[in-house]
Amino acid sequence: MLIDQLKAENQALKRQLDALLQAARANEEKMRRFDQLEHQLIGAGSLLELLRMLLGEYRAAFGVEQIGVALVDSEGETRRLLQLEQPSDSTLSAGLRLLDTAAPLQALHALPWKPWLGRFDPARHAGLFSAMPVGMLRSVALLPLSRHGQLIGSLHFGSTDPQRYEAGAGTQFLERLSAIVSVCLESALNQERVKRAGLTDALTGVHNRRYFEHRQLVEISLSIRYRQPLACMFLDIDHFKRINDGHGHGAGDAVLRQVGQLIQGQLRLGDTIARWGGEEFVVLLPRTSGVQAAEIAERIRSAIAQHGLPLPGGGELPVTTSIGVAMLRIDPSIREPRLIAEGLIKNADQALYAAKEGGRNRVVSGPEPGSFEG
């Protein structure tokens, strides 16, 4: 009898031991995966890649239903940097929130900043998960992201399991994760700033020709692959030399800045504007027909003509532009994207020349493209 009892106890102990060993192995495996993910985060090649990892791969790796990231972006810099890389990204739009101020995060994270684990409270937490459906969430982990004593963002995990993130549970791993993500974010932002500096026109703040030429190749390939129209606009400020000669180089620079902003103000997110050089700007309009492009060009022309440059002594210096519009044309004999790009620019430039010849302050459209059969 006693032997049977001992045997049964032994078996129960063995089962417990097996379960513990299994849990330890699972934990070890989990730690190994986290370790791998941390290395991937550290190795992210860009801000976009880092955010995609956090919002996409991490979600799968952690086995949580939802992940959200909020970043303080008071100057709109992060938004601009991300657009530079990828104008629209569904992973990002689902999980990323850019905040004008740190105030919402200060309300979320009390000092000393540490991960907060607990029950999901729709009133407080629903907004943290952005566009994702949040009705099923039961527990959340909110990780403050900080650098140099400032809150720079917040990382949010949401689970349908009420016990997944329980108040009072250990947060060592999450603390480490928030430290790593904070450093990676700062470093990725710095990398993007360096990259952007090489792709931006220092005077006007719009893209430079180098960026445009790169973007143009991407847009041409997309346009051909999806058989969608692509419009290109060449803009030149009229009699710019007279502005420089009559009012000084500083006034000329101010006109360039103002014109760049006015053009930008008329464009959509996926459009690209760049300073081509001197007083010339160039614009790419994906998925835009010739008729629409001519309308947009006319809006730009009119906006610039209506906004003269305010002069220090009062009054305004009139500014006008001539604009040439061309559509991507597919010549089956030309397959090299670089040559197609040159042809598109040449056609827009010819239309611009016709606008100058026609008396300036006007829009001229080049011939409509034939079909998209390539």
Ligand SMILES: Nc1nc2c(ncn2[C@@H]2O[C@H](COP(=O)(O)OP(=O)(O)OP(=O)(O)O)[C@@H](O)[C@H]2O)c(=O)[nH]1
């Ligand atoms: N202020 C300023 N001027 C520039 C800059 N880059 C080029 N320019 C000037 O832009 C002027 C361009 O003059 P032109 O090419 O003769 O053309 P325009 O006077 O605009 O005449 P049209 O194009 O025929 O209407 C030159 O005087 C250049 O020195 C710049 O960055 N800042």
